């Protein structure tokens with residue numbers, strides 16, 4: 478299947494309905510002059526900052542996921558397709574279109590079409606926006622890929638939850654002390670916000686929830702490690718945030734080890750670069766990400782972190798109609814000579830500006846703007862009543878209960894959908910009052926293999 482191009486409207490294909498791609502699509506929603514195809518391999522937007530609460534049974538996956546079709550119920554020009562992109566065929570590799578689109582005359586873009594190849598068919602584009610985000614980077618270690626748990630999608634967060642709880646079920650029938658200790662040891666690798674939040678949330682489970690669920694187990698034996706390769710945790714935040722979060726984790730009895738590099742994990746034993754080993758049945762990998770780049774993008778354009786080099790307009794070097802935003806994009810500016818942090822606010826701001834610039838281009842206006850990141854601050858939560866916040870202007874460091882309230886407020890505001898906000902808020906209130914969550918369910922059916930018979934109409 479190949480979609481037909483309209484010569485009167487600028488046809489934009491956006492790959493990825495995450496923070497960046499969704500922002501572009503929403504900003505161009507119902508804007509005359511644009512025909513938008515939004516493609517994502519999932520049919521929902523994922524709110525990654527709260528994955529760790531799904532993984533630790535604090536929230537239901539549906540609370541932090543939002544159907545992409547629902548966002549565009551009233552749209553006349555945004556079409557969603559659940560499609561996994563396999564390859565980009567850039568304009569230079571396709572024959573020239575029979576006639577130049579009307580909007581392209583004197584515009585910034587030439588109107589040469591390219592093509593996106595997906596598992597449901599091909600989509601031609603006048604303008605392509607890559608907003609494919611990033612995936613876990615295991616640095617090519619096959620043992621880690623096979624045995625450690627990543628957390629870069631809702632499905633992975635649910636899998637993690639399943640194993641976390643299953644290990645305590647298994648611990649009840651452990652054959653010996655070594656096996657029991659292994660099942661009751663959790664190792665989180667990576668001391669960035671994800672690692673800190675996860676280890677803190679698991680420590681809260683050990684404090685308030687697990688001893689009630691498993692009264693036959695001795696939870697003084699449960700060990701939670703947070704291993705960080707660098708010299709401090711929350712390395713991208715202020716010194717104070719790093720120190721405070723360390724104090725909080727130590728208060729929660731998390732064993733934090735800095736300058737500690739994980740070399741291998743075989744499903745039972747974690748081997749550190751120092752040669753030391755830790756027996757654990759649960760290793761969570763939060764130690765690196767790499768950009769998701771579809772086939773067809775020249776290797777010359779890919780820079781560190783597997784990101785695509787873009788200019789200050791988010792335009793991919795060497796193209797006039799391909800853009801990249803968010804985690805997959807690498808832009809150097811005076812303020813950010815090593816690229817921007819891979820966080821939601823960068824993706825949202827880039828998506829917003831790109832939509833603005835595309836509108837200007839469609840109007841043939843020469844006034845397009847360069848991207849400048851406005852950093853409103855960084856935050857991380859460690860556990861109940863414990864969080865750290867850094868605000869750059871005015872320079873402020875906030876910690877403890879106030880920071881925790883700020884963290885919750887901001888995440889509620891950013892979450893998509895009123896129902897999701899209400900569900901998350903009521904869950905948080907319930908958890909706060911009862912010191913409990915009630916989502917510790919193990920859906921074994923989750924692992925059922927896919928039907929071998931493709932449904933009708935599928936290619």
Ligand SMILES: Cc1cc2nc3c(=O)[nH]c(=O)nc-3n(C[C@H](O)[C@H](O)[C@H](O)COP(=O)(O)OP(=O)(O)OC[C@H]3O[C@@H](n4cnc5c(N)ncnc54)[C@H](O)[C@@H]3O)c2cc1C
Pocket residue numbers: 492493494495496497498516517518519522523525526527528529560561562563608609610611628629670671769771802803804805819820821822824
């Ligand atoms: C656990 C965790 C916690 C985080 N916490 C925070 C936080 O507290 N604050 C913060 O600011 N940031 C946080 N981040 C980072 C933030 O989520 C990302 O920076 C942000 O999601 C990037 O937005 P994006 O649009 O570039 O990519 P994403 O939001 O990742 O969206 C990419 C989309 O592309 C789709 N996609 C990818 N490949 C294909 C393909 N081949 N075909 C079709 N679709 C495809 C994916 O399904 C996805 O929907 C966190 C990230 C994680 C993993």
